[in-house]
Amino acid sequence: MKKIIKIAKLELSLLFYSPIAWLILVIYIIQCGVTFTDLLYSRETNQQLGATLESLTIDIFGGNKGFFAAVQEKLFLYIPLLTMGLMSREFSSGSIKLLLSSPITITQIILGKFTAMMAYGLLLASVLLGVILAGSISIDHIDFGFVLGGVLGLYLLICAYSAIGLFMSSLTSYQVVAAISTLAVFAGLKFVGNIGQSIAYVRDVTYWISIDGRADNFINGLISSKDVIYFILVIGLFLMLTIMRLNSGRKISTTAEKALRYCLLVVMVLLAGYMSSVPVFTDYYDTTRFKDRTLTxxxxxxxxxxxxxxxxxxxxxxxxxxxxxxxxxxxxxxxxxxxxxxxxxxxxxxxxxxxxxxxxxxxxxxxxxxxxxxxxxxxxxxxxxxxxxxxxxxxxxxxxxxxxxxxxxxxxxxxxxxxxxxMFADTYVYPHEAEITAALKRLINKPAIIGILSGNDERSIVKTGDKAYQNITTSISSRSALMNHGFDILDIAIDTCQKIPDSLSVLVIADPKSTFSPEQIKKIDTYIASGGNILIAGEPGKQSLLNPLVKQFDVSFNDGTLLQKSEKLELDLIQSHAAEKATNNGFILPEKWIITLPGAVAINYGNNNGYKANPILLANKPDSWNKIGSFNLETQKVAFDPKTEKKAAFVVAVALTKKFPKKEQKVLIAGDADFMSNAELSRFNIRNANFDFVVQLFKWFSNGEYPINTTRPDAIDNKITISRQGINWLKILLLWVFPITIGITGSITLIRRKRK
Incomplete structure (x- = not known):
């Protein structure tokens, strides 16, 4: 081991007695400084403009456009310049004869030179640590685990590149040829992953061999045993190939024997690599603060x-x-x-x-x-x-x-x-954790069943019009559709069904256009009397249709239409917010959330008939009033009349519960049926929280079973703590002070060396 260390020290001294090591270090620091400060500058600019920043550690350092990815793209250019002379210099100068005749083994020579490259790699890694230090004073609550995992991945990549460069340097006495050959091998190892991808067994081998993207998991918060083993095997393979190459000149053997030894080595490495990549043998470590790369x-x-x-x-x-x-x-x-x-x-x-x-x-x-x-x-x-x-x-x-x-x-x-x-018609296309886990849970438990009543021209679950409910219920291409989150959606044709099924998680009655017949009322009342959950959504002008139905809950829809003062939006667009008592029913509705209700009526409620009622949504008190009588907002100028009308925080949604022997009945009465319509869930002129409210609503009805909760703790690294002036100082340090200092140190070292 002492001999290996001595060789490494000698190699490092030779490396730093040439301008190439100093020049690469200077360029590398400048590259890191430019990349980091540019990323930091753009985020600080967005922060000043009022943009919401989240997960800045991942945003700045991770991803395919982050700091680590930019460094990774340049590393393959630096290493060949450092490794090209490791062995070719010995061949061209003739010093290889002295090395081979000295009392050290070829293995010690190769390991010593590789150790020198590992030490230089640590120097490059220390530059990354310096950038992380700058990040720690620039980003509030930086995620150190994430960034240190990225540094580890890049260091292993440097070591792998060095082993390859060392081997290529042992094949020729020309340093330029060694550098170009190393670049060619890097390109080959990147390209090989595209070979034979249509052939089952071939693609597994070529995909494993490819070095392209091998550090991606590290720089994005996940350390896997298969990636670590890959780097170890690649390093070991090329070091062994280098040792075998030098030994081949000292031992007499046939070409077939040499080829056999090389083939056996490659096959053993491939076999070990393939076995390490099998899922059952793979282990993982999530370096992110809240384990974002791991299932909830x-x-x-x-x-x-x-x-x-x-x-x-x-x-x-x-x-x-x-x-x-x-x-x-x-x-x-x-x-x-x-x-x-x-x-x-x-x-x-x-x-x-x-x-x-x-x-x-x-x-x-x-x-x-x-x-x-x-x-x-x-x-x-x-x-x-x-x-x-x-x-x-x-x-x-x-x-x-x-x-x-x-x-x-x-x-x-x-x-x-x-x-x-x-698969979904959006940017991501592939199902995410919420959809995959919901599918698995459906196979273990039963899905939650939503029944949508039809027969009186209620809202449709198959139409694509603005008023319909397809997007939130049955759209197979929509990620947000409830049927993709553990729910089954049933069309309950009330005239043809003998009874409304007891297996429903909730029955939805939304905006009927005609009066319910006595037979229909009887079926609905029977379902309610059995303790079935129900959602009833009304609309202005439909009070007379639904009031007989909701009377049993001690609830009624007020006459008139709610209006809300607005300079840019329609007067009948109610921008409701959560009532304080909404939390009593388990709803988590932040104060900043706005649930839009286009065309709504106010709701009166009591606590009789065994039901416990809590208001869920309220109209905006300073601006909302109830308009009695008919009017046309398109042809008439409608305004608040303080003599006959009053402004108040009208209740527009109320939740009721009632204890039954084996379950708790849940009822929600809404003064608007458009809050989960196709048009309202895609509204663009105001940022509403209708989708989030609908998700919570049906989660409440399904007793928390669906949709699957895949939320994680909110990120805490959401603020740039350094000023614009501070970023400029960082630029001066990283782009001028440190490179110039290292350049001067290198120049002095080289001048002294030349004088000696």
Whole structure:
């Protein structure tokens, strides 16, 4: 060990007696300084402009556009310049003969030189630590675990690059050739991950070999054993190759024997790497403060209840817009989307079934092509073998995907039960933790069932109009739809059903257009009398239709229409807020939340008939009043009349509960049916919290079962604590003072060396 350290010290002295080591260090510090201060400057500017900043540690240091990613992109340019002379210099000067004849082994020589590079790597890492120190005084409550994990990943990458450069330097006596060859190997190791991605076993090998993105997990808050082992194996492989290369000149052996030794070494490394990447053998450490890269406790608890294998079968329609994601070359990308679940479900079986059938995105501008012709063209474009693709008739024998509109969908299977896991028409496309865990929970427990009453022209769950409820209930392409969060949505046709099912989590009666018949009233009353949960939403002008129904709750809809003074918005748009007593029913509605109700009526309530009532939403007291009589806001100028009208905090939603022998009945009466309509959930001219309110509402009805709670503690590193002037001082230090100081130190060292 002492000899290795002596060689390392000698190599470091030689390294710093050349200008290249000093120059790289200066450029590296400047690069880090420019990147960090630019990122900090942009966030501080946004803060001054009033923007809300969150998770600044991850925002500035992590991600594919953060500080660590920028450093990672440049490292491969620096290392070849440092390693190109490690061995080639010995060959070109002839000093290799002295080394080989000295009382040290080749292994000691190689390990000594590599140790020198590790020490220089620590110097580069210390620069990163200096930037982190600057970050700690610039970011409030910086997440040190996150940034230190990133430094570890970049240091391991430097060591891996150094081992590769050392090996390439041992192949030639020309330093420039060694540097260029090292860059070529780096490029090859990045590109190899794209080779054979359509072939099952080949893609596993080439994907593991690829060094591209190997430090990404580290710099984004997750240390995994497979990534650590990868770097160790790569370092060990190239050090062994270097030792074998130098030993080959001292031992006489045939070409076949040499080739066999090299092949055995590579095969052993590949085998060890493949085994280390198997989910069951992989361990993880989340470096983030609130374990953002790990499933929440609720998800983990649900997974623990799984006592049988889970199968995830992807049904890929090659005519669908997401067909490329199901192609063989995207398999590794697909697996990464479920990494968090593979940690806890290492035996998760993932299958793919490809087919073709009619879908909404078929190109109708090409009417001359049959469905099969289009399928063959798509198969060629996406890299499928058409012979393995099921026809419409064949897929229908296996499964009916018509309810899924023949989209890309996954079926999660557990103990013979299946549930869909969908792709979504948004930026992220893939299901997230909330949707995946909800699907698993549906297989363990039963889904919550929402019944939407129909028969009197109530709000529709299938129409896409502004007034309908499709987006929040049955839209399979919408991530926010309740059916993607553990709920089943049933259309309760009151005229054809004999009775309203007792299994409902809640029955929704929203804005009926005609009077309920005695038979219909009887069915609804029977459901209520049995303790069934119910949501009744009214509208102005419909009081007479619903008051007979809500009378049994000691509730009534007031006559008239609520209006709210506004200079830019419609007068009948009520911007309600949470009542103080909303927390009595478990609702968490922050004071800043605004729930918009376009066209609402006030609600009167009591506490008779065994029901305990609490107001949930209130109209804005200073600006809201109740307008009696008919009027037209489009043709009339309507204003508050202080003589006949008064302003008040009118109740627009009230929650009622009643104890039954085996359960608690929950009732919500709302003075507006538009609060969860398609239009209101996508309102753009005011930032409302309608979606969040609706989620809490149905979570209340389902007794907290659905949707799954995947929220995490709020980030605390949300403020830039340094001023603009302070950032300018950091720039001076990182871009001028430190580089110039190191440049002067290097110049003095080199001048003294030359004089000696």
């Amino acid at each position: 406790t609720e998800s983990q608890n649900i997974i623990k209840k799984l006592d049988a294998p889970v199968t995830l079968t992807s049904y890929v329609n090659i005519l669908n817009q997401y067909a490329h994601l199901g192609s063989p070359k995207f398999r590794n990308f697909e697996l990464r989307q479920f990494d968090q679940y593979l940690r806890y479900l290492p035996d998760l079986k993932i299958n793919y079934i490809t087919y073709y059938d009619s879908t909404m995105n078929i190109n109708l501008n090409d009417p001359g092509k049959t469905l099969e012709d289009r399928a063959k063209r798509s198969a060629t474009a996406y890299g499928y073998e058409f012979e393995t693709i099921l026809s419409p008739a064949e897929i229908k024998k296996q499964i009916n995907l018509i309810p899924e509109e023949n989209r890309f969908v996954r079926m999660v299977e557990y103990k013979g039960k299946t549930t869909p896991l969908r």
